[in-house]
Amino acid sequence: MSTPATVNPFLEVVQARRSAMNFVEGVKIPQSELEEIFSHTRLAPSAFNLQHARYKVIADPELKEKVRESAYGQYKIHTASAVIVVLGDMHAYEQAPEIYGGLKMLGAMSQEEYDGVIGAINQAYIGKEAFQRDEAIRNASLSAMQFMLIAKDKGWDTCPMIGFDPEAVKNVLGLPDHLVPVMLITIGKDNQRKIRPRGYRKPVGEFVDFM
């Protein structure tokens, strides 16, 4: 008998997560499972801990078809258990007093530290729309990657999608302008019959320089 390969359960999830090309139709995803996935997703880091990421989970078939129309009719939205609109909040900085108020009240942060961090946040964001938008995209994307890995660990397949019309998505959901549609994520059970080889990945030497 050969020695079994060293198993690393964390890396197994990283390696198993692949963008699903299609989903088994008719599979429902329980809201409780999504809530559990999100309860871990929220541990993802964000600039100043402002938690810019917002999620709209659309399982309702009729609304899902409307989002599908905003995404050039892509079939995998039809077969997915849900389509999730990942948003980044350009006004996330406005919640800084709520986010830091608790730490101050608990004595884990002095008034001086609190004033320092609120001042730094205001200086970084207020009136800086381009930066607010970059931050919305950046921090929502960090959160989305953590979401997709946790979903895989729970047995759910995902596919991040950029092929959609952001304005159409905003109209369908009635979103205010400060919420930037960052990506769609379809989630469901991968239709294994249609699986294809993993896409080519560049060797490390082609995207990393050591200096």
Place this chain on the structure above:
Amino acid sequence: MSTPATVNPFLEVVQARRSAMNFVEGVKIPQSELEEIFSHTRLAPSAFNLQHARYKVIADPELKEKVRESAYGQYKIHTASAVIVVLGDMHAYEQAPEIYGGLKMLGAMSQEEYDGVIGAINQAYIGKEAFQRDEAIRNASLSAMQFMLIAKDKGWDTCPMIGFDPEAVKNVLGLPDHLVPVMLITIGKDNQRKIRPRGYRKPVGEFVDFM
């Protein structure tokens, strides 16, 4: 004796990863470990599999101090084993023929499929600078989150940082304009003596809507 809590080794990594506030000074990170972390990082998804993320790993103390100056002198860059500049390539789409050529040659993709995907990529990116920039930030951030989780699994602590002057970083590294500095990541061994409680996280109901 109480029943032991169910252990999920994947979620343990997710829960253990926290943004390091400071690092143990003088810890060297072997290049081979970083190469292994990156060999798994590259499995992260990207739009059209274009792999927009690029990394500059700066362990050289002198160059690290120069990057520190571009980041308002932040002390944790001084104590970190390395500072990593995460870049997003606005011109990633130019590599599409290399990325898809192999699949076509291997027969995993027909000429028609190949032409279709190259056409879709060109249509999405060529001449669309704002979209190119969004994509650089979005896809580099997906990659960066995967990097930080894998690093934690290997015993390395990280902190993503947005407090830096992108132009200064570009000057220090001599970067062309199509490479967008998306974030810095400091990496090393967390100085546990200075650890503080995890920042407040919003409950799921405050950032997720089910529809």
